[in-house]
Amino acid sequence: MSLNKELDLDQPIEDVRHEAVLNIVRTATVLSMKGVALFRRFGLTEAQFNVLFALKYKTRDWTQSDLGRRLVVTRASVTSVLDKLEDKGLVKRVTVHGNRRIYHVILTRKGLDLVNQVEPLYREGIHRVLACFDDAQCRRLIAQLERIRERTSRED
Amino acid sequence: MSLNKELDLDQPIEDVRHEAVLNIVRTATVLSMKGVALFRRFGLTEAQFNVLFALKYKTRDWTQSDLGRRLVVTRASVTSVLDKLEDKGLVKRVTVHGNRRIYHVILTRKGLDLVNQVEPLYREGIHRVLACFDDAQCRRLIAQLERIRERTSRED
């Protein structure tokens, strides 16, 4: 449904670029809320799932800073989310010999089991939502979004 | 830049639909942060700007619930943002004769002046970011995103 209908706007958005931006943001929100509803069934928040999911697929040790770079959040945010996950016993901070500043973050057995339980439903949801797009269409969409990010980041 | 490079992933995302979803969310975040940086120069948060902007273009009186529907946030969120804006004198809650439950929300002179000051920079930013897209491309992108939202919302 168009944003004009969806938001029941008195007067339609006249600027097509503005409408495009609002559509991107709105779509991201809708997708995100879909995820939130799923994760919630497993007692997780979106941020918490993102951490577990990222940790599952890492191929080398990650510090909290690494995790922050990967998830594009600040170190402060990582600290707060890890505290919650550690309380639940899903994740562990491991001290590192030879560098007392950092921790390595690892999934516990319980954390791995949980992410393995959620992940198939997560992937399934994504495929349902994008079922009407073939691979080429997806790649075209991705390329467009990359171009937008490129222009947004450049000219800081 | 591709997400694989941008996030410096050890192993690339293999699922193109997953990559598409991550791209949408990431692009929305980048656009949003661009806005945050702009609004900040005027002492506003994104949520606060969104309220001012919506109020500027309303054509009839809006209650707080109306505003929530328009911005797709809960009534509780509206209350909290309006409290801040009212403290700054940018917005006013007006009691309504004949219905003691509701307020009508209006811009003050100061609020209108401020939004008029920010809006051109906001629009300019959007146009810079999407300058490489012609109108037809924008409309195609919008149509794609609408289809995704459609599928996401259906099958609640």
Place this chain on the structure above:
DNA sequence: GGGATACTGTTAGAAGTCAAACGGTTTCGG
């Protein structure tokens, strides 16, 4: 009329986000 129902705005509490500041550690350069 009067009770049940629905709606409105607020509050409380949980969670995430960021920026900024701080204290410990490394690292680097002179």
Place this chain on the structure above:
DNA sequence: CCGAAACCGTTTGACTTCTAACAGTATCCC
């Protein structure tokens, strides 16, 4: 070798968001 600079994780404080519950009003229907 030692001070300066960089880095790392944490804390604090501000802000947004949500859900859930609440109290006050309106509305609807019998």
